[in-house]
Amino acid sequence: MTENLENQSQDNLEASLAQVQSLLAKMRLVEELVHKQGGPRQALVENLVHKQNLSELQRKLEELHPADVAYILEALPLDERRLVWGQVKAECDGEILLEVSDSVRESLIQMMDKAELLAAAESLDTDEIADIAADLPHDVIQDLLTSLDAQKRAHLQSALAYPEDTVGALMDFEMVTIRVDVTLEVALRYLRRLGELPDQLDKLFVVGRDDRIIGVLPLKRLLTTDPEVSVAAVMVEDFVKFHPEDEAQEAAQAFERYDLVMAPVVDAQGRLIGRLTVDAVLDYIRESADADMLSMAGLKEEEDLFSSVWRSAKNRWMWLAVNLATAFIASRVIGAFEGSIEKLAALAALMPIIAGIGGNTGNQTIALIVRGLALGQITQANARRLVLKELGVALFNGLLWGSVVGVFAWLLYDNLALGGVMALAMLLNLIVAALAGIFIPMTLERMKRDPAVGSSVLLTFTTDSMGFFIFLGLATVLLL
Amino acid sequence: MTENLENQSQDNLEASLAQVQSLLAKMRLVEELVHKQGGPRQALVENLVHKQNLSELQRKLEELHPADVAYILEALPLDERRLVWGQVKAECDGEILLEVSDSVRESLIQMMDKAELLAAAESLDTDEIADIAADLPHDVIQDLLTSLDAQKRAHLQSALAYPEDTVGALMDFEMVTIRVDVTLEVALRYLRRLGELPDQLDKLFVVGRDDRIIGVLPLKRLLTTDPEVSVAAVMVEDFVKFHPEDEAQEAAQAFERYDLVMAPVVDAQGRLIGRLTVDAVLDYIRESADADMLSMAGLKEEEDLFSSVWRSAKNRWMWLAVNLATAFIASRVIGAFEGSIEKLAALAALMPIIAGIGGNTGNQTIALIVRGLALGQITQANARRLVLKELGVALFNGLLWGSVVGVFAWLLYDNLALGGVMALAMLLNLIVAALAGIFIPMTLERMKRDPAVGSSVLLTFTTDSMGFFIFLGLATVLLL
Known part of the structure; x- marks a missing residue:
């Protein structure tokens, strides 16, 4: 995802918002005109113009990164938000739900039926489903659990099991592990066979028997070392790791202090469960700073700018x-x-x-x-x-x-x-x-x-x- | 740096702080005893015990990551802070000055003479020197500028030229560029020859003539693609870039939105100047959230817990x-x-x-x-x-x-x-x-x-x- 996006500066983003807003204003105007003047002829014209506007809106939305559509939805009053949300391509629904704030997510989910929600959730990774699960209706979660394969179901259940402000709730499961007893050459071949690597991956996890993590192999070492050397010889054995029940706040401080990009999450026996990445940490820091500010001002929870x-x-x-x-x-x-x-x-x-x-x-x-x-x-x-x-x-x-x-x-x-x-x-x-x-x-x-x-x-x-x-x-x- | 550290959880960190504090309390006690009882014999004993305690303190400090020493210094009143600061190894001074908050940095710099300050600053990268330059005496900066080689001097001057809350003030200069007209094989050989890569590097910058950046090559593509392929064929041409005069706040939002680890910083002609990394962004977000909170409560600037x-x-x-x-x-x-x-x-x-x-x-x-x-x-x-x-x-x-x-x-x-x-x-x-x-x-x-x-x-x-x-x-x- 990181690489395929338009270069959206804040200025561009505000320009996109302004474009969508002016389109919406145009649509409102046409509607009002017809309501005033009535007549089948006007209705026909209105219908044509309306369709034109709608397809322009769709085109605009398709150009945008899901995070940017999320930003625009946050800035729209409820009726306009409903209209825009209806024009977003279904395959982007999941990504966008992930990006919006909790309160806006609630409003969007209320606009969707069960089939749409299921489709949106199924387009996401299990850790991402867990992030929005609190806002999904109970029966959608049930259906999801039955539709997932055994490993994904286990992932989702474990992600759902950890309380909000813990590492377990922030972690994901997209990691690449290699065995300690191979050479870098083998590791490189393995990566090439994989064909694609997860985002924000800056190291491989080195495991021994029992899935116990015994070291990490930073990609930059992999790239700068002679391929004949064994993983055991270049891996780093002294690395930062977290447990799923650790407080997210403390993990965030460790990321800041040690300038981490990602770190393994392990259970009490040192077995690998998942990983924590800096983008999850960044989102967490921003959200908790916002929440602190709002709660210091006396708001019980995050509030949608345009809630009722x-x-x-x-x-x-x-x-x-x-x-x-x-x-x-x-x-x-x-x-x-x-x-x-x-x-x-x-x-x-x-x-x-x-x-x-x-x-x-x-x-x-x-x-x-x-x-x-x-x-x-x-x-x-x-x-x-x-x-x-x-x-x-x-x-x-x-x-x-x-x-x-x-x-x-x-x-x-x-x-x-x-x-x-x-x-x-x-x-x-x-x-x-x-x-x-x-x-x-x-x-x-x-x-x-x-x-x-x-x-x-x-x-x-x-x-x-x-x-x-x-x-x-x-x-x-x-x-x- | 990321990889060579003890695994310091928050609990360990608080334990380290407690150990240092109890050592300091012991030292105070011995001093008070001698002052009360006087006599040359007691002075001798005191001297011995004092030396023992000091060397224990030094040992403890050596075990710690500079970020952790910074944390401990923040939590100490001025007199104890002076004592601990005196026991830190000179080669860590620079790193620690970088990690402490502005107000504590001021207090530490006041405890150092010019030679110490010069040595500390010289141990840092130019972008790091720029981060602490505001607190350094003017003559130290002058001496630094004359002691640096031409390229580094240019870097320092350009980093100093940008106002605080801009991308230019946050960027660093540790990037790896490759030419567009080579194969991945050549790129891989080049990296191996470099021997070491900067931290937080997740992509190479692909440049054409004139140092103009025309694409980025994510390391994960480099690792998963057939080495015979050319850089031009796999590079990403649609990538997020910043200008040094962009607001840091907006760059931070782009990092959050697009889950970036690093991004190039270019001038108006598209020529590569430096890079912005997620660790700088993370520090910026935390610092500005803190500053917002303090200024909303009516503090003019960040305040040392133990300032006078x-x-x-x-x-x-x-x-x-x-x-x-x-x-x-x-x-x-x-x-x-x-x-x-x-x-x-x-x-x-x-x-x-x-x-x-x-x-x-x-x-x-x-x-x-x-x-x-x-x-x-x-x-x-x-x-x-x-x-x-x-x-x-x-x-x-x-x-x-x-x-x-x-x-x-x-x-x-x-x-x-x-x-x-x-x-x-x-x-x-x-x-x-x-x-x-x-x-x-x-x-x-x-x-x-x-x-x-x-x-x-x-x-x-x-x-x-x-x-x-x-x-x-x-x-x-x-x-x-």
């Missing part, structure tokens, strides 16, 4: 409900000081500053800690140093910016004591923010929760409630 | 100042309604709910839009549909959650009108949030600014100020 209002709303509720609950509590903290606010309404105007800046600085700390935790760089041994450093930054910023807001409040309300309370509250809330910014993600991590997801809500809740409490409490005690 | 308080504080100021300014303005909006708040202090307790939920829902919209913009999926043609959908979600959520908060306020304060104002304000602020969530990132994008960075501050500013204004304004008009 109802689906979108559901995707955002959980987070909204949590935020509402924490906002209620913070509101009750303020409620406890309503007496003070009645006497000095300036407190109401100033309190959001204290709470807001606390939230902002705390989130800065969280971003650093979450990243350090993801890279495994925060340990018992250095946590104390981190706390001291963040407290130092909080003290420093608290004194500096606390003075700024203090002077602001003093000048604005001509009330020196109010300015003092403001400055002190700012300092204290920044210290709360620093501590919360470290301990919340570290506690989530220790509870085996994803620190990237919940940290920010919990922190904002803490800095809001504590900010209001500290400021209004100090004001009540010192000013009133 | 002063440097950290500076890194966080700009954002803090911006937030403070917007918080002041929001505070003045409340200030304008102090009269209303004096009469009904409940308003002060309830207003943060309206502002906060507006900010949360707006940030959900922003996350989707920023992602869509990054993928180039939001266009003039579909923007209107997006606005309608987001307004639909806002209306839906506004009616639902507006009713919830309305009932809450009504029951809490036994004031039906207050509940009504609360519900209406919530609905209106969610509509404001949806519109701001779309238009702020789209406007930043049109102004050629990064929509990921500033959007969230501007949005929170909008939803806070408008939230306070809508709620307090409605309350003043309808309740008082």
Whole structure:
């Protein structure tokens, strides 16, 4: 696949999208005209023009790589997506389903009947079927399993058996193995007989008896070494391998650290099961970075840009409900000081500053800690140093910016004591923010929760409630 | 490099870090003991033990891959980092400097003198020198340029000439070219004569006269085709290529879409300049995802976990100042309604709910839009549909959650009108949030600014100020 494609730069791609969009707009226009004017003559013209447009659309789609069709489908609202999807050649359906995002895949699968789905799935490799299996109807999977031969069925079942974020879910089965006791000459002849090699193959797996992998033979060694030499003499015995139950996240880090293109996946006995390639790792890294960003912003899962209002709303509720609950509590903290606010309404105007800046600085700390935790760089041994450093930054910023807001409040309300309370509250809330910014993600991590997801809500809740409490409490005690 | 390494899983890596940390703790302990007890005898013992510990540390570090030493250095506070860095073998310095993050690299370079820096840089390839050049002192770069031979100097200068986020800054120069008019047999002999091939090489570049690239020959075709055949007959003429001024971001998307391992980089005339490999792309994707996350949280640049308080504080100021300014303005909006708040202090307790939920829902919209913009999926043609959908979600959520908060306020304060104002304000602020969530990132994008960075501050500013204004304004008009 890598080699047979048009050279699509991003600009070309956006141009293709624009072409498809303008074709669709033309089609809509013709339709509207006929609906307005009616009459059999118009209907006939419309029909002709419509057919012309459709075949132009088909031609355009045929020129494109499946990944590019996927890109265009992602950018279309549901009705237009349905129209375009209907014009895609059936033999490309599988590839395209593989390339689109989960949420868009769901929408496409809903537009297909069982026979189409079966045909699409059958055009894919077993590891690829496994990637989209979660979105396929149960009976399609059943039919697929019966239609596959024994080896492929076993592959599919094993790929389906591993949970999402593991190496097992990312691996494929397209590998080339050779025996350790042959010469390079024999290996070269074997490859020529195979006729075609899988993509992203940069090494052969060298196996002994029992399918146990005992080394790897990089293609570049095969190409640069005298063919008379034996595989055993040039193979590399110290190589990176993974187990199917390894975390995908850690495998991705190994690919980055050691600049891998592919690596074998083996079972506990060292027997070869499959391989992990850098393109699967790249897709995984991109998808999990996207998912992190979306979940940090409070979306339950990846959301189709053009999903229905109802689906979108559901995707955002959980987070909204949590935020509402924490906002209620913070509101009750303020409620406890309503007496003070009645006497000095300036407190109401100033309190959001204290709470807001606390939230902002705390989130800065969280971003650093979450990243350090993801890279495994925060340990018992250095946590104390981190706390001291963040407290130092909080003290420093608290004194500096606390003075700024203090002077602001003093000048604005001509009330020196109010300015003092403001400055002190700012300092204290920044210290709360620093501590919360470290301990919340570290506690989530220790509870085996994803620190990237919940940290920010919990922190904002803490800095809001504590900010209001500290400021209004100090004001009540010192000013009133 | 890929092949000669220990099989370091994440667990092993964390174990190595723990070993180094416990060694360092032991060394600190011995030092403290001697300082307390004094005396020449103790000093002698200390000296011996210290030397033993140091050599154990050296042994441990020698076992590790440079990428793993880099990982350990990142996780150490400055004083310990200095100690460990001093024990690393000089010939690994360059590789390690390449692997650490920008901020940690700065700290390491500050610990080295000019001669060490020169030696470290000279151990690297020219494209690698270019990667760390931004952190090297100016005179070291000058000395390097004079010490390199003409071709390498030209490479370094051209790599230095391209701005950070372009293909030119990521490319390297390790490629293998063959002439179009030879047979595969000749190509195979040529490779054998070369003796060694660069990492991540999955194809040869086929050039005609003038160094113009006219095709690529995938190694897998070279391996599976009859050697008598000519290069011209099996080369692929339709291949992905890049220009050095292309955006790195777009090249990364092409690598993902087309599952590339490497691709040629050519000038405007189609002459070969260098190549882009998937490991450079992988590092780029990870770094830019990290940078996005940190800058969304308001850190100016990547921050060393253990940088000094002063440097950290500076890194966080700009954002803090911006937030403070917007918080002041929001505070003045409340200030304008102090009269209303004096009469009904409940308003002060309830207003943060309206502002906060507006900010949360707006940030959900922003996350989707920023992602869509990054993928180039939001266009003039579909923007209107997006606005309608987001307004639909806002209306839906506004009616639902507006009713919830309305009932809450009504029951809490036994004031039906207050509940009504609360519900209406919530609905209106969610509509404001949806519109701001779309238009702020789209406007930043049109102004050629990064929509990921500033959007969230501007949005929170909008939803806070408008939230306070809508709620307090409605309350003043309808309740008082």
